[in-house]
Amino acid sequence: MSEETSKPLRRQLAAVALAGGLMTGAAAAEPLGPLTIARQGSFFVGGRSVASDTLSTLPAYAPSGTIAVDQVYVRYQVPVEAKRPPVVLIHGCCLTGKTWETTPDGRMGWDEFFVRAGFPTYVIDQAGRGRSAVDPSAINAVKTGKAAPETLPPVVSAGQEPAWAIFRFGPKYPEVFPGMQFPLEAQGEFWKQMVADWAATLPTPNPTVPALSELAKTLDGAILISHSQSGIYPFQTAALDRAGIRGLVAIEPAACPDPAKDDMAPYRDLPILMLWGDYVELAPRWAPRLKLCRAFVEAANKAGGKAELVLLADVGLKGNSHMLMQDRNSLDVAAWLTAWLDAHVPPRKP
């Protein structure tokens, strides 16, 4: 994005903040007024039934029976004045929907920001994470000698020291990039957000993908906002079925569609934003991914797409980590994103 195009958006930022009663920057520390919502709740999308004979090794619970897996937990709030389209917030690796809630240092999360800005807001736990169930049958099959140890599911927890560089708090643990916006004084609370990750045990595409499609159609139009490991899911969802998808925002995606082998047709005329924080070129894990996403943007636009890649530092927001929705300037980033969405996704369904 050039300085030219970014200027109107920066002006809109202030307007958005004002219109939605939002305070950003230094004012964000001030308490906001009460929040009035039209309705809220939670439900599941997707899921399938699985029969198993190794559900339990405990006498109190029978080993045989049916369970539901691959469903996706969704929690939502709809503002009274829903002047903007629904957004779906999709967390990344080793995390849950908690990603978008209260920041580690206790500030308002994007979940509430978007509601206050007039977006009906849907926060999910990916299939097999958080409140979305996993199947423990393979563990109990090995425990009871019915299967070999190597058949155990590859369940991963990300250690804090190696994750430090992945989240781009610094080049390596415990070094910190100068100007870092992540509230590292509250890192203890952040580490508690991390959970064991079963993504590698799930089929391809991840069951979150068809679930997102179902959700977008149920909402009769939604903007899918992914982060990191979930970055590819909204693209796979659009490739599956464009119905209900009004825009895609990929925040630091771990992968983008590959112009060398993926069809670009599903992305034609679809507002797409790739949003990146700071220090990306300094991170061996992220710099190559940024390059591949630039190649995707170019290819998608050649094929009639409306894709854009933005480094936050280029629009005046500096020092952002990979967890930019929790950084000290997280609400400035959210306000900037709101302005981008206003400029690129029509506020009402056509």
Place this chain on the structure above:
Amino acid sequence: MSEETSKPLRRQLAAVALAGGLMTGAAAAEPLGPLTIARQGSFFVGGRSVASDTLSTLPAYAPSGTIAVDQVYVRYQVPVEAKRPPVVLIHGCCLTGKTWETTPDGRMGWDEFFVRAGFPTYVIDQAGRGRSAVDPSAINAVKTGKAAPETLPPVVSAGQEPAWAIFRFGPKYPEVFPGMQFPLEAQGEFWKQMVADWAATLPTPNPTVPALSELAKTLDGAILISHSQSGIYPFQTAALDRAGIRGLVAIEPAACPDPAKDDMAPYRDLPILMLWGDYVELAPRWAPRLKLCRAFVEAANKAGGKAELVLLADVGLKGNSHMLMQDRNSLDVAAWLTAWLDAHVPPRKP
């Protein structure tokens, strides 16, 4: 509870419903007006750091590092007019905080009911469940040949057919008790709420217990409302430290303190309610537990307690399953409970 004492409470129910703008019974199907909250968010209580060399078997994630486990995820909403004390809602086996949210058939959950009734409302995911992390190290230790299969953690999923009788939908799957209030037409959505349960892998007392104590103190006074498998936790919390505990409600507890071996002193002068649904005497899993809880109530009251055991059918609410917070009359039960709390727990801290 005698018919005598229940009558004033039944009268209060209507008053509560009116004062809080709540509609119960047949009127519950009507849409409620917008909800205004003073503040909301989420955070963790408790937790500890664990060093591990078997966090991962995937090349993309390092096997060695520190993770946080045993923390408890808490999501809360504080109403603008918080005229009643904070409540903490604690789910049971194989479930998460979703238990208290939108019912399987799409009606308002107790989480919102209590906010609308003026209670600051805190919903947790127990340690090792949902958004509260587990440690997968033991699985990866076996997968990499560093430990024997029998050391695998006893992770349990409850099968739907055996769970049918535990949830008391009927005597056995798929039979249904006459007059059943659970919305069985939406059972598919209910089964999706169930997750794998690591409770048997955790230390005793469950880390949820000290976390509840920390939470009650942070809130400067709270009513702990448990369900089923979590039933014993609030009692263990009170035995650990009475500070911050203003009342206990055990909904169909899987266990009560045992007068034969447990000290009754922690329960002196503490408002305690044991609340049970219908068909309990017909359920071999639950009838003996009811009996043991009756013995506890008697012993606690002899030792200066203020404990009460109520069968909902005795106060005119019939047909309730074990999942009474999701039954068709769930808001009538919540309104009755609100009236009981008003009568037994002072609305303001003394």
